Amino acid sequence: MQIEPTAIEGVWILTPRRHADARGWFEESWNRDRMREAGFDLDWAQDNHSMSIAAGTVRGLHYQAPPRAQAKLVRVLAGAILDVAVDAREGSPSFGAHVAVELSAANGRQLLIPEGFLHGFVTREPMTHVAYKCTDTWSPAHDGAVAWDDPDLAIDWGVDPAAAHLSDKDRAAPRWRDWTTPFRMGDRP
Numbered sequence: 001m002q003i004e005p006t007a008i009e010g011v012w013i014l015t016p017r018r019h020a021d022a023r024g025w026f027e028e029s030w031n032r033d034r035m036r037e038a039g040f041d042l043d044w045a046q047d048n049h050s051m052s053i054a055a056g057t058v059r060g061l062h063y064q065a066p067p068r069a070q071a072k073l074v075r076v077l078a079g080a081i082l083d084v085a086v087d088a089r090e091g092s093p094s095f096g097a098h099v100a101v102e103l104s105a106a107n108g109r110q111l112l113i114p115e116g117f118l119h120g121f122v123t124r125e126p127m128t129h130v131a132y133k134c135t136d137t138w139s140p141a142h143d144g145a146v147a148w149d150d151p152d153l154a155i156d157w158g159v160d161p162a163a164a165h166l167s168d169k170d171r172a173a174p175r176w177r178d179w180t181t182p183f184r185m186g187d188r189p
C-alpha cells in the first residue's frame, strides 16, 4: 500500500499494490494489520456502495455529527469521481480548506478522510460505482449537509452547477457561512 499525505493534515491517499497476471490483477484494498503498523487503527463499522447513472452527479457535502462522526475510506469500483473532503474542524489551521482527488477504477486510489470533514463527490463517468468504509453506522438523526457549490468553499468541481444531478436534500443544503460546525480540532485522533 502506498500511503501519501495530502495538503490537509489527517487526509491521506492510499494506493494498494495490484498484483497483475494473465487473468487481471489482485489487490488488498484494506489490510488491518499492515495499516495498524503504519499507524492507521480504524475500526470499520459499515460498508457503503452507491451507483450514479449519469456523469455530473454530485453527492455531498455530507457529514455525521458527533458522537456519531464517521471516518471514511473511499474508492471507485467502476468509473471515476472527483472526491472532495472539506476540513470542518473548528480550530484547525486548514478550517474551510479542502482536498480534491481524482479516484477511478483505473487508478485504484483511495481517499482516507478522518472525522471532522464534509465529504462529497462528483461523478466523471456514467454508471460510476463508489464504495466506502465508515467507522460508524448510519444515524439519520446526526446526518447533515452543506451546499456543495458554496462560493465561500470555492471548490472547482469541473461541472456546470446548472447541469449537475443532485438529490433534493443536497439542493436544499445550507450555506457554509450559515452553518455551525459540530466538529472541534482534536475531538478524536
Ligand SMILES: Cc1cn([C@H]2C[C@H](O)[C@@H](COP(=O)(O)OP(=O)(O)O[C@H]3O[C@@H](C)C(=O)[C@@H](O)[C@H]3O)O2)c(=O)[nH]c1=O
Residues within 6 Å of the ligand: 048, 050, 059, 060, 062, 063, 072, 119, 120, 121, 137, 138, 167, 169
Ligand atoms: C447514508 C445512508 C443512506 N441510506 C438511505 C437513505 C436514503 O433513502 C438513501 C439515499 O441516501 P442519501 O441521499 O443520503 O445518499 P448519498 O447522497 O449517497 O449519501 C452519501 O453521500 C456520501 C458523499 C457520503 O459521504 C455518505 O456518508 C452519504 O452521506 O439511502 C441508508 O440506508 N444508509 C446510509 O448509511
